[in-house]
Amino acid sequence: MTVSGIRIGVDMTWFVMLFLLIFLLSGSFQSTLRSSSTVAYMTTVATVLLFYGSLIVHELGHALAARREGIAVQRIELFLFGGTTFMSRDSQTPGEEFRIAAAGPLGTLLFVLVCLGLDLALVGSHRLLDAILLNGNIQITPVLLALSWLLAMNVLILIFNLVPAYPLDGGRIARAVVWRVTGDKLRGTRMAARLGEGFGVLLGGLGLFLTLNSGSFVGIWLMFLAFMLWQSARVALAGTAQVSRVSGVRVSDVMDHEPVVVHGTSTVEQAYDEVFLRYQRDWLPVIDGDGHFIGIARRNRADELVRAGEGEATVGSILEPGSERLAIGEDRPLTEVLALDSLGRLGAVIATDADDTLTGVLTLDQVRRVMQTLTAAPAAR
Structure with a gap:
């Protein structure tokens, strides 16, 4: 539906x-x-x-x-x-x-x-x-x-x-309020998740009481619900611990500073033969004559035009709609990358400077490696 x-x-x-x-x-x-x-x-x-x-x-x-x-x-x-x-x-x-x-x-x-x-x-x-x-x-x-x-x-x-307990809506509202007051999203999440843990324990206790005293289905259902809430709160707390360890890392610290790019004025046939096939890329960031990021081009779209005999069209004419918004500032915290649509859509994010000049590409694999390295560091010590 x-x-x-x-x-x-x-x-x-x-x-x-x-x-x-x-x-x-x-x-x-x-x-x-x-x-x-x-x-x-x-x-x-x-x-x-x-x-x-x-x-x-x-x-x-x-x-x-x-x-x-x-x-x-x-x-x-x-x-x-x-x-x-x-x-x-x-x-x-x-x-x-x-x-x-x-x-x-x-x-x-x-x-x-x-x-x-x-x-x-x-x-x-x-x-x-x-x-x-x-x-x-x-x-x-x-x-x-x-x-x-x-x-x-x-x-x-x-x-x-x-109820102001994460992951309930009241918990998310409480997180937003703390986030607004302190300017710290992690602090808001941590507070709401701890309340969620406590509420889960209380709800589970109520469910156990009802089950032991009346054997009702409601008590059993409340215990299952309490466990789900408690577990979600625990996951959120663990997530804040991981994110806090990488809070000082910037996009520019871990991105590829020399990514493969294609110029928007290049022909589709030229880009397809010399870049897409050579580097075996499903998509490529596209820049204008001044190096500004203007969007991404997909290999399958280039392939369609080449097969149709329309390879003389420019790469700039086959940009994916809305892809010019898939960039993030190179000075932004790595934690912001985790919330970006492009990380799931492309498996990467495009990094630009204050003038929208493309300065690098950060892939999902790079993000994972950094997260694993930094979160495992305390255990290694």
Whole structure:
């Protein structure tokens, strides 16, 4: 399924949770509705599917906010514990981080308000509380039951997500605030991750208590969720430790200062024969007459033109759209490279000076070697 150009998929664990929710809710829905098993089952299925629809709304909030910040969204995926949005890079400013993190809870709040408005339209303001609590003062219909359950669940999700513990949205918001105040992203991540560790332990303790006292599925589910949160927080903490060790390294310290380049005025045939084939490169950085980086050219595109007899076209005419934005300043910290789209797109980043003159190329392999060398250095001592 695709929404606003964003592909939405499901993990195999999603099916497990889908069937579990339908199984666990069917009995209580039937007793609440006092109806046939068929009506209760259909109401349960529709409600659970709408519930996952609300999770998609939450993730679309993140995804659309990320796109407004210029971050490519690869996909949204639903899984056992909810959903996640896959983006091409991490936030580069505290403002970006805050807006993207807050957009998910805003999507959930919007869904809550829609459910509340529909409840209000069905029963009126004087019986709204009775409808939400599903007490015996009003007739419970399938629609009212679904709306009230969805309302309650999304309020819980909203509150849970705003807990200031990484990787929850509240933790990312807290990270953005600390980042903004201190100017240090690592400090913000470290603080939010430590809160995430603590929250994971507390949530796991609550799950264990519920399991031992009632043997309920909720307790077991909370323990699994707590472990996932705790593990994510631990990974984030380990990541900050690694990044802090390379924080003083600049792009110019490790890049290739004499990369293979091609001039934009060269013909495609000349570039293909003399550079692409000679150096066996899938892409090459392209410069103008003054050495300024103007984009990248792909070998497959050059091959197409040569085979079509159009090799006299200039390399500058086959630049990949938007590739002129794939550069980073040579004086920038190596840690910033890790968040760049071009590192995944090209397996490298283009380095330029203050005048946009191409000064080097930094490959993914070079980044990995530097990270491995610097993070292994303490253990070697």
